[in-house]
Amino acid sequence: MEWGKFSQKEIEMTDVSFESGAEAVKLGEIGHLKITESGYELLEYDRTKILSVDGFDHAQKKWSYHPGVLNDKVVIQDAHTVNFVNGTAIITPLDKKDIIISRNGDEEEIAFAFPNVRIGSIIEYKVKILRTSNLYASPWRFQNSIPTISSQLFLNLATTADYKTILKGKQLNRKYGGKKNNKRWELLNIPSDNVIKNVYNPDDYREKLMYQYTSARLYYGSYYSENTWNGFRKLINNDIQKSKKGADFKEIANSIRNGSTKLETLRNTVRYLRDHYQWNRHTAVQSFNLASEFLKKKTGNTADFNIVLEEILKVKNIQSEIAVNSLRSNGRIIVAYPTFSKLQTLVNIVEIDNGEKLMIDAATSQPDNLRFLSLNHYNYIVLGLEETGDVFTVVSPPLSEFISQQNLTIEDENSQVQVTNRSTGYFNSGDFKPQIFNVFRGIQTNENTKKEPDEWQVNNQTISFENPANSFFVIENPLTKTLATILVEKDRDYPIEIDFPFLTTVILNTKLPENYHLESTNFNRKISAFNGALQYLQQVELKDGEPLLTWSLLINKTVFETGEIQEYQNFTSQLSAVFSEVAVAKKVK
Incomplete structure (x- = not known):
């Protein structure tokens, strides 16, 4: 990859074949990493193409450092924007006066925005980063917030201390795992870290390189020399x-x-x-x-x-x-x-x-x-x-519970649903919206929430329908949105991490007039996995002569290692099949 020289494929690229719809793409990045006695030096060369208006944010760069710390520094060596007009490259270099340095306490930030950026622009920069992290560091990511066509890293060990490199990510380990003395790494066609889902921290699974000293003579007997x-x-x-x-x-x-x-x-x-x-x-x-x-x-x-x-x-x-x-x-x-x-x-x-x-x-x-x-x-x-x-x-969070009692009353001119939700644990966080478990969407007319003893919270709603005289009610699974949050890709080969264990139960009591009928063929289902840690139950029964429908999902295990993914996917696949079915309450005469 030569500075300012572009292939026809790069010039014509408008989308990324392995991540369609990306807002921007790293056409290439090269890092030269030098580990010294006092830290490391990284010379980074980056080439990015802007593919949409949303990608303009990637034309802004910033780094932080501590000027009072020896060997902690960032030097911007070069940067420019390249646009192509009628096949001709129009280059707009970064003006040094547009580099902004700001200070917050003992930390400084250096930042700039590429000039003359538009959809289709290619931006390039070279920066030298010096850090004092000479015992443990993670200086290079092959996987970024946007897809990357090529990422290369070259290592120069300019120190007498022992060290080891740690490779994270499935592609790196598949290609370079076991190659102890390797000093050059390259990955091609790396998707953005947006594909890393259902984990606590995407950085735990990102394609990246870390290094760690296995001995540190100057720090013998301290935290810095310990490695167990x-x-x-x-x-x-x-x-x-x-x-x-x-x-x-x-x-x-x-x-x-x-x-x-x-x-x-x-x-x-x-x-x-x-x-x-x-x-x-x-x-x-x-x-x-x-x-x-x-x-x-x-x-x-x-x-x-x-x-x-x-x-x-x-x-x-x-x-x-x-x-x-x-x-x-x-x-x-x-x-x-x-x-x-x-x-x-x-x-x-x-x-x-x-x-x-x-x-x-x-x-x-x-x-x-x-x-x-x-x-x-x-x-x-x-x-x-x-x-x-x-x-x-x-360690795992304690079980959180959500119980929703929903009563459907059907009348000729004024059908409505009375909802009482009881919740505990993380279901009581400010971000949670109990409405996602409503069987019927309708128009919410009033709502109130209050706390009860023993960590429970109660939420009451009254839901009216847009068409009060409706005579046909489709009863869809109220846990559909929850299922969507726990589904993972078919070729998953890294752990699955669920935010917290939970038990969610929705009970729908249907008070149907004599001229209404509930159709719920093959409704009763029970699915289980991991010795009951994962369970799903749905059933319909008569209570006081009225149909009572129940949906209940238990997820009482939060981390699934790679060897457990198949059983997890079998469970969620069965859920998907069951959730696609609906019940119907309709007028028959």
């Missing part, structure tokens, strides 16, 4: 023990009222910490002197909060284990590749009444809703810190 999970566990435990010296946790515990249950005591403890101490918005696995810092200054990071919580619970005879967590936004802990970057925050795994275990972050858990910690915390596994316990513990 057990080693990290020992380092963190040592830091925790040091941080607790001189702190009187019993005095704090005695000032917190015990509840009638372990859950109530836990709630009182978390509320006390949230009321008396302030989170500084930092996640961390390291705490320093709790007595002179957190407990005295009343502010601290997530490690401070969670270490103190565990100590208070010990005094109150409530079992808890501190664990290391990497949030969904940070990417999943990779068991095969211990990395410092995944040591993000501490949480507590607390055992309450009847052996139930809750994951608690003392800095962010809501005292009145302890069971349902932010989903960002549930990233499949955590690293337990108890020396005698398993290294990793699987």
